[in-house]
Amino acid sequence: MTLRHPTAKDEPPLVLFICRTNTAVSIMAEAILRHLAQGRVRAASAGETTFGRVSPHAIACLNAHGIGTTGLRDKLWGELFGVGRPPARVLITLSNPNTGAAKAHWDQESVPTIRAHWPTPDPETVVGTTAERRLAFEEVFGTLDARIRKLLALQMDQLTDQALARELTRIGEDS
Numbered sequence: 001m002t003l004r005h006p007t008a009k010d011e012p013p014l015v016l017f018i019c020r021t022n023t024a025v026s027i028m029a030e031a032i033l034r035h036l037a038q039g040r041v042r043a044a045s046a047g048e049t050t051f052g053r054v055s056p057h058a059i060a061c062l063n064a065h066g067i068g069t070t071g072l073r074d075k076l077w078g079e080l081f082g083v084g085r086p087p088a089r090v091l092i093t094l095s096n097p098n099t100g101a102a103k104a105h106w107d108q109e110s111v112p113t114i115r116a117h118w119p120t121p122d123p124e125t126v127v128g129t130t131a132e133r134r135l136a137f138e139e140v141f142g143t144l145d146a147r148i149r150k151l152l153a154l155q156m157d158q159l160t161d162q163a164l165a166r167e168l169t170r171i172g173e174d175s
Contacts, residue, residue: 013089014042015151022047022074024055024124024137025094028062029144035067036148042086046077055124061137065145088113090151090168094120114161116168118147147171 015033019026026045033043051074059069080088091113120143123136150171156164 012041015090016088017045018093019047019095024058025120031062031067033148046075046080050074057137061141091115093117095122114164118172
């Protein structure tokens with residue numbers, strides 16, 4: 001499967017995951033996609049705000065599933081938008097970020113950004129025992145893994161932008 005847009009350059013397209021904070025859900029999505037895509041797409045994540053760290057529970061969950069965490073860090077979405085930044089082919093919001101401030105920077109003439117929302121609970125907000133918190137991260141991991149596998153199964157290079165947007169939205173609604 002190739003996710004290249006007809007106007008994209010030689011590098012694989014960028015799939016960007018956005019959350020309110022970039023500490024758990026979007027970081028996990030970035031790592032899972034990077035692991036499963038094996039270079040067919042580039043994965044990144046960012047948040048409206050950051051806490052200066054990636055959730056240790058997210059790192060532990062990813063490691064438990066054999067997914068590499070090297071290089072993962074929390075980022076503000078401003079690091080990924082604007083002049084000189086690679087255009088995002090697909091932008092998926094998770095955990096209800098307030099994306100109004102970033103919308104002006106999503107689309108670039110060379111590659112239109114296809115947007116979808118995948119409602120996902122933030123396991124960082126779970127209050128409980130260590131086992132309950134681990135379970136929350138495992139549940140989010142399972143949801144993200146299933147969605148990302150469906151994303152990678154799409155014949156994106158054969159879909160119109162509208163069809164791709166519909167399919168991505170459907171993936172977020174199926175879970």
